[in-house]
Amino acid sequence: MLSTFVHLVCAIIKALKIGHYGEKMSTLLIQNLHVSIDDKPILKGINLQIQSNEIHALMGPNGNGKSTLLASIMGHPKYTVTQGSITLDGQDVLKMEVNQRSRAGLFLGMQYPQEVAGVTNSDFMKAALNARRETPIGLFAFIKQLESSIKQLEMKSDLAHRYVNEGFSGGEKKRNEILQMILLNPEIAMLDEIDSGLDVDALKVVASAILEQQVKTKMGLLIVSHYERFYQLIVPTHVHVIIDGKIVLEGDTDLVNKIDTNGYDWIQTELGIEIPKEEDHRPVVTTLGTCAVKERGQE
Amino acid sequence: MTRILLTEGLNQLIVGEHTLSPIQIETSPKGTYQLVLNYQSKEMIDIKVMVRPDANLSVFISSDADQIHCVERYEVYRSAQLNLAYADLSNSKIKRVSSIHLIEEGAGVDLHSVALVNQDHEVQYIFEHEAEHTTGSMENYAVIVEQGLLKLHAIGHIHKSAYFSETHQSTRVLSLANAQKAVLYPQLIIDNNEVLASHSASTGQLDDEHLYYLESRGLNKQAAIRLVVQGYLSSIADHIVDEGIKQSILSMIERKVTQYV
Numbered sequence: 001m002l003s004t005f006v007h008l009v010c011a012i013i014k015a016l017k018i019g020h021y022g023e024k025m026s027t028l029l030i031q032n033l034h035v036s037i038d039d040k041p042i043l044k045g046i047n048l049q050i051q052s053n054e055i056h057a058l059m060g061p062n063g064n065g066k067s068t069l070l071a072s073i074m075g076h077p078k079y080t081v082t083q084g085s086i087t088l089d090g091q092d093v094l095k096m097e098v099n100q101r102s103r104a105g106l107f108l109g110m111q112y113p114q115e116v117a118g119v120t121n122s123d124f125m126k127a128a129l130n131a132r133r134e135t136p137i138g139l140f141a142f143i144k145q146l147e148s149s150i151k152q153l154e155m156k157s158d159l160a161h162r163y164v165n166e167g168f169s170g171g172e173k174k175r176n177e178i179l180q181m182i183l184l185n186p187e188i189a190m191l192d193e194i195d196s197g198l199d200v201d202a203l204k205v206v207a208s209a210i211l212e213q214q215v216k217t218k219m220g221l222l223i224v225s226h227y228e229r230f231y232q233l234i235v236p237t238h239v240h241v242i243i244d245g246k247i248v249l250e251g252d253t254d255l256v257n258k259i260d261t262n263g264y265d266w267i268q269t270e271l272g273i274e275i276p277k278e279e280d281h282r283p284v285v286t287t288l289g290t291c292a293v294k295e296r297g298q299e
Numbered sequence: 300m301t302r303i304l305l306t307e308g309l310n311q312l313i314v315g316e317h318t319l320s321p322i323q324i325e326t327s328p329k330g331t332y333q334l335v336l337n338y339q340s341k342e343m344i345d346i347k348v349m350v351r352p353d354a355n356l357s358v359f360i361s362s363d364a365d366q367i368h369c370v371e372r373y374e375v376y377r378s379a380q381l382n383l384a385y386a387d388l389s390n391s392k393i394k395r396v397s398s399i400h401l402i403e404e405g406a407g408v409d410l411h412s413v414a415l416v417n418q419d420h421e422v423q424y425i426f427e428h429e430a431e432h433t434t435g436s437m438e439n440y441a442v443i444v445e446q447g448l449l450k451l452h453a454i455g456h457i458h459k460s461a462y463f464s465e466t467h468q469s470t471r472v473l474s475l476a477n478a479q480k481a482v483l484y485p486q487l488i489i490d491n492n493e494v495l496a497s498h499s500a501s502t503g504q505l506d507d508e509h510l511y512y513l514e515s516r517g518l519n520k521q522a523a524i525r526l527v528v529q530g531y532l533s534s535i536a537d538h539i540v541d542e543g544i545k546q547s548i549l550s551m552i553e554r555k556v557t558q559y560v
Contacts (some may be wrong), residue, residue, distance in 0.1 A: 074376065075515075076511060077511065095467075098515055099514040099515075099519045099520070102514070102515055102516055110515075113512065114508050118527060119530035124516070125516075127526050131516075131519070132516040164307065
């Protein structure tokens with residue numbers, strides 16, 4: 001009797017997660033999120049809900065918490081959540097390791113993707129795919145999938161054998177992030193300034209690949225971009241403006257257009273809030289030790 | 300003394316307790332040669348290899364004894380090319396001096412070494428550019444595990460007579476725990492102004508941002524570390540000509556990484 005009841009409850013929960021077209025419906029819920037770096041509060045009470053098939057644009061002046069929000073959702077160790085909650089389909093994301101968040105269905109396309117020398121793209125992606133499978137992916141199926149995505153993103157065919165992001169141009173790194181997103185097939189993808197470093201043609205290719213994946217899988221999207229052009233290619237269903245660690249305005253594409261035309265100063269005046277100046281939290285990239293290089297013929 | 304004249308194609312030599320040292324190996328002028336050397340002797344190994352004019356020799360060296368002590372001297376003659384690949388993956392205590400003498404015009408060497416260091420490991424790789432238009436490229440990758448102690452001297456010496464020569468070297472060492480130690484001595488000794496030369500060396504633990512990036516794609520921490528370590532060591536594969544040996548070394552690397560990381 002009890003087991004019948006449990007099965008019934010499970011069936012109802014499963015049914016609630018499945019949409020009209022049979023896709024899994026996912027919900028990322030962020031409530032009253034406060035985040036600090038080195039005891040300095042950056043996010044001061046974020047509330048946000050992203051569901052499958054929704055495209056959320058996150059806008060705001062530099063240094064007001066957009067990237068911090070995305071990195072905190074993904075679990076970057078530099079950020080400390082001091083208050084609030086993040087759940088994905090009811091599961092407590094804050095209790096998960098970074099890799100568990102990925103396997104649960106979250107993806108972050110990073111603003112500054114890391115270069116990992118010695119690890120080829122193909123080995124990396126195969127390992128990432130196998131991490132979410134019970135049995136390893138077949139070599140043929142993997143190569144077919146990888147080559148199709150490389151073609152879709154108009155990337156160089158030797159990508160599979162190159163080390164992860166090493167020696168990549170800014171645009172190649174961003175395409176590589178989207179390639180990973182397509183292969184990993186997340187429930188909710190967060191893209192942090194994925195359009196920066198892309199020329200006009202590359203922007204269209206990348207936007208088209210993101211859209212195609214979104215339409216196919218109905219994944220939810222949380223996109224950080226400063227540019228209206230990108231939001232013309234991927235039209236958001238929801239727009240949020242984050243200032244000083246809080247979402248202060250919400251709307252639709254009209255809000256994107258207004259910001260593109262007038263900047264953010266009007267928000268300051270209209271809402272009577274002050275926009276803090278940007279502090280640079282970006283990582284310092286250092287390379288140890290190439291020296292004593294002498295060009296031929298020079299003294 | 301043991302003298303060996305290489306034939307074109309694949310040559311394999313196991314250096315055991317009963318191989319008479321010193322060992323002198325040489326190619327004929329011209330032709331393409333492969334030499335696979337496996338050290339199985341605890342005794343001091345003394346090897347001299349001569350790459351005759353216009354010959355191309357690829358040497359792959361691995362070892363299986365508990366303790367290896369070897370002195371290798373390579374002489375590369377006019378327009379000849381030496382490709383040297385070292386895979387130190389067994390649990391050996393290693394002491395090696397390998398000096399490559401580019402003694403005639405147009406001689407070149409390309410050296411690639413990988414090492415999984417879990418014991419005392421002291422090596423010296425020395426390029427001696429003694430003639431004009433000689434080229435040398437050296438890449439060393441090492442991963443230190445358990446109680447490993449690495450001392451690595453990478454030396455590029457361009458003599459006064461070696462006009463328009465090039466020597467480049469890079470060394471990357473990864474340690475997986477705080478107590479491990481690596482001492483690197485990258486050196487360029489340049490006695491001629493008409494040259495190109497560069498060196499780089501880095502040592503340290505895995506970058507936290509790299510691990511975060513790999514983990515953000517679903518790999519747990521151990522899998523992420525293994526992937527990076529395997530990547531470091533597998534770079535040797537591009538420098539092994541024989542496909543069978545290449546596959547066997549890649550399998551060995553996978554086993555070792557699983558064992559130690």
